[in-house]
Amino acid sequence: MSTAIVVYQGDNNIETSKRKVESIDAASRGSKKKVSEASTVNEYVAAKKEELKLSILELQTQLDMLETLEKQSDKEKLDLIIAIIDKDNSGIINAVELTDFIRRQSVGISYFDTIDTAIDYVARNDKDLSGELNREEFKRFLDLFCTELGSTFHEMCELILINIKDSKSGNTVEDEYIGKIASKQIKNTVQQKGEFHAACKDTRMSSLFFAFDMDKDGFVNFQEAAKGINKIMMYDNDDMKERAREVFELLLMYDPNGDRNLSYEEFVRLMLQVCVLKEKKWDELADDFVLAMVMNPDTVSEDYLTELAVKEENYKKKVESIASTKKAEDIMNALQYQKMQKLFDIIDNSSDNDQMLSYEELALFFEKYRRTVTTEVVIESGDNISKLPDKHLRGAKALLIEFDKDENQKLDMEEFALVTGEYAAENQLN
Helix, strand or coil: CCCCCCCCCCCCCHHHHHHHHHHHHHHHHHHHHHHHHCCCHHHHHHHHHHHHHHHHHHHHHHHHHHHHHCCCCHHHHHHHHHHHHCCCCCCCECHHHHHHHHHHHCCCCCHHHHHHHHHHHHHHHCCCCCCCECHHHHHHHHHHHHHHHCCCHHHHHHHHHHHHHHCCCCCCHHHHHHHHHCHHHHHHHHHHHHHHHHHHHCHHHHHHHHHHCCCCCCCEEHHHHHHHHHHHCCCCCCCHHHHHHHHHHHHHHHCCCCCCEECHHHHHHHHHHHHHHCCCCHHHHHHHHHHHHHHCCCCCCHHHHHHHHHHHHHHHHHHHHHHHHHHHHHHCCHHHHHHHHHHHHHHCCCCCCCCCEEHHHHHHHHHHHHHHHHCCCEEEECCEEEECCCHHHHHHHHHHHHHCCCCCCEECHHHHHHHHHHHHHHCCCC
């Protein structure tokens, strides 16, 4: 039995056009399945003929739609494109649908490589912070997309129609399923990014940044941030030490460079987190924050300054620790680091699962290592055979003392990685 086919007649009814395209697409998938399942030559030839007819019909349908596109207004073109991309017929475009659209324009990129880009595109154009793009927002996105590609709106519409069937990419059934499961999380991520982009553009945020930046160097350093937050939270009931601790933790979180200087975007993220601490939105607090920076006194108590000095010193130590860890990670590639974690877990026999290596555990490990390298394990160099020298073990023990930074008689994973990396480097071992 042949598949029923509806031919596109070049009308301007958007929903009718979409249904016809979907009808041909469904028939084409059915035909391909028959070809793959054919068990006789007769079945294969019949199914292949039907597949070829559908392929011709698909091409003719695309050509008819492209010719009709020439006669349409920009409004009609936009309606057509939305109808094609809007898979769930909701009238709005979400990040998963936009992922499919982007992948059809760029063959060879994966779903997971594209979803973050789509989320960012939606967030940047989502003016009402709904987590999705309405008609006007999607048109704004298309205009920006056209600018990036150096094309006109009409050319972009033609490209989308061509890529309905020509593209070898686009979301698979599995991709769509993953997107459906994670739809709530994706929407929340879009809204959070949208709030961030909106806050970056808010003149109140830039005014606040300027007020915090007391030395006007274009950055907000540790003390400037702490004093500024103290000022805008001056009449809160928060304990002073707790406030300083929160500021310290926030700076660690939003200063990825570790230089104790926040750029404007890092400052925005910090202020949005302050809003979270106060359980309110930026728009609800922005005016109060700006007013507080103008009206509240600059005086800071000696206790608070002392607390800041302590926190800043702790911050420096944390940054140094992070830098040391980075050095250890640079010594080993990703595979070696995984092996290191496995070795650490093997050595860590503690019943309390504290993820720390005691000297007793390390002593047992080095004793096993000593037995290994001083019995049957040898290094061959021509006719010369020699055992590994015990100096490696003495050097390793010295490194244990050197890298126990917090002097707690134990090594965590970071300290152990430093020990092993340095030991290997010193002894020219892999």
